[in-house]
Amino acid sequence: xxxxxxxxxxxxxxxxxxxxxxxxxxxxxxxxxxxxxxxxxxxxxxxxxxxxxxxxxxxxxxxxxxxxxxxxxxxxxxxxxxxxxxxxxxxxxxxxxxxxxxxxxxxxxxxxxxxxxxxxxxxxxxxxxxxxxxxxxxxxxxxxxxxxxxxxxxxxxxxxxxxxxxxxxxxxxxxxxxxxxxxxxxxxxxxxxxxxxxxxxxxxxxxxxxxxxxxxxxxxxxxxxxxxxxxxxxxxxxxxxxxxxxxxxxxxxxxxxxxxxxxxxxxxxxxxxxxxxxxxxxxxxxxxxxxxxxxxxxxxxxxxxxxxxxxxxxxxxxxxxxx
Numbered sequence: 001x002x003x004x005x006x007x008x009x010x011x012x013x014x015x016x017x018x019x020x021x022x023x024x025x026x027x028x029x030x031x032x033x034x035x036x037x038x039x040x041x042x043x044x045x046x047x048x049x050x051x052x053x054x055x056x057x058x059x060x061x062x063x064x065x066x067x068x069x070x071x072x073x074x075x076x077x078x079x080x081x082x083x084x085x086x087x088x089x090x091x092x093x094x095x096x097x098x099x100x101x102x103x104x105x106x107x108x109x110x111x112x113x114x115x116x117x118x119x120x121x122x123x124x125x126x127x128x129x130x131x132x133x134x135x136x137x138x139x140x141x142x143x144x145x146x147x148x149x150x151x152x153x154x155x156x157x158x159x160x161x162x163x164x165x166x167x168x169x170x171x172x173x174x175x176x177x178x179x180x181x182x183x184x185x186x187x188x189x190x191x192x193x194x195x196x197x198x199x200x201x202x203x204x205x206x207x208x209x210x211x212x213x214x215x216x217x218x219x220x221x222x223x224x225x226x227x228x229x230x231x232x233x234x235x236x237x238x239x240x241x242x243x244x245x246x247x248x249x250x251x252x253x254x255x256x257x258x259x260x261x262x263x264x265x266x267x268x269x270x271x272x273x274x275x276x277x278x279x280x281x282x283x284x285x286x287x288x289x290x291x292x293x294x295x296x297x298x299x300x301x302x303x304x305x306x307x308x309x310x311x312x313x314x315x316x317x318x319x320x321x322x323x
Contacts, residue, residue, distance in 0.1 A: 011097045012319045013198035015105040015113055017042065017287070018205030019280035021215040023298065025058050027205065028106035030308055032066045035104075035315060038096045040089050041070040042107030042116075045249045047085075048076045050235060053228045054251035056219065069096075076235060076246040083122040086115040093198075102319070110286040117196050120188070130178050134171045150174060157185035161282050165253070165275075168245055201318055203311060204287045207298040213277050220251075220273045229255055229265075250275050 014037065016028045028039055041047075045055040049072045052059075057071065069092045074080055089105075093116070096103040105113055114120065137143045148164035154177050162169045176184040206212075232255040240247060242256045251272050258268035287293060294314065301307040312320075 010197055010199040011093060011103070013093065013103050013105065013117070013200040014315065014319070015042075015117070015200060015202045016205070017106070017108055017110065017113060017203070018296075019212060019283040020056075020108050020276060021219050021280070022205045022207060022212060023304075024106050024108065024205060025056075025062070027304070027308065027311075028104055029058075029062070029064050029066050030304075031311060031315075032102075032104050033064060034308070034312055035102050035320065036100075037102040037104040038067040038069065038099075039104045039106050040092055040096075041068060042085070042089075042105050042109050042112045043070075044080060044085075044109040044112060045246065046071050046107070047074050047080050048072075048078070048246045049074065050076055050238070050240075051231070051246060051249075051252070053223050053226050053231045054249065054255075056223070076240045077244055079245045082112055082115050085109075085112045086120065086122075089116050090119070108283055110283055110290075114188070114290070117198065117200060117202070119197050131171060131175045134174055138167045138171065144170070147171065147174065155183040155185055158183065161286050163275075163278065163282065165248070167248070199319060200292075201315060202290065202293050203296050204290075204293050205296050205298060206284065211299070212280060216276050216280060217273050220269060220276065223251065223272075224269060229258070232256060233259065250279060 014031070014035075016024055016031060018024055031037065032039055041058075043055065045051060046057050047070055048055070051057070058068065070085070070089060089112075093103040105116065107113070115122075134147060138147055140146075144164055144167050147167065147170050148159065151162070151170050151173055152159040155173055158173045162173065164170065173184045176182070176187065180187070228251060232252055235247065235252075236256070236259070242248075242253065247253065247256065254263075254268050254271045254275065257263050257271070258265055263271065296307065296311065298307060301310065
């Protein structure tokens with residue numbers, strides 16, 4: 001393999017992202033095979049061991065010999081966050097480059113991708129008890145609704161892309177405003193204006209909305225057939241309770257509600273599907289706000305091979321010929 005060289009003093013980086021169930025995983029493996037790449041998973045849930053079915057985690061036999069990073073590195077009681085992702089992935093990106101390979105970010109946690117791409121800085125947290133107060137409120141029956149309403153009042157831009165059930169991010173946004181008197185959405189926009197340390201291509205896959213929703217529904221049905229309920233039971237039996245960050249993931253929290261008798265199995269499955277569709281919608285909203293994005297509409301290609309060929313042509317023009 002030819003050695004990768006820096007272009008304008010920036011490490012080459014390819015991002016393949018898009019809404020959940022759009023087909024990022026398969027495309028990223030095929031792309032990596034063509035360009036000599038290694039994949040860094042930008043997925044806030046696939047970092048957890050024991051959580052395979054509900055995260056749609058890529059299995060070793062699906063990797064086709066491509067080295068994957070940021071998968072199965074923490075137990076479910078670890079509170080993984082965006083700052084940790086950025087710091088670890090930044091180091092891995094440099095290691096991949098030093099091996100003469102192309103680092104490829106594949107996954108759908110958009111804030112994680114933005115943090116790495118723009119080298120966003122996260123100020124050290126100085127605790128004054130406010131975050132703990134917000135946490136106590138969140139544990140009340142109507143707490144998450146109250147916190148989300150407060151976020152809508154002080155930072156409607158963040159409220160548009162953060163789901164009210166994502167209590168951790170709601171609390172972080174409120175705490176940031178409390179400490180700085182600045183909206184976290186404004187902070188993120190300021191950080192985005194920084195010049196990226198990477199010579200990057202940012203591909204976002206998309207497709208017809210109804211087709212995407214059908215794929216999501218089918219994926220959820222397959223997860224149930226493959227044993228998602230049993231996976232959640234196993235995690236609970238191991239002592240991982242619903243308060244953990246990992247257990248708040250879509251698919252896990254709904255199954256816990258079902259196991260606790262709060263809904264029927266059919267209602268549980270419906271809730272997973274609708275919450276996943278809402279998540280996909282928020283992902284697309286986020287990507288539309290990003291700059292330098294290359295949209296890849298899968299409906300415009302006859303097949304996956306034609307789409308891959310098109311992406312490779314863009315890569316060769318912008319990064320491949322700089323090697």
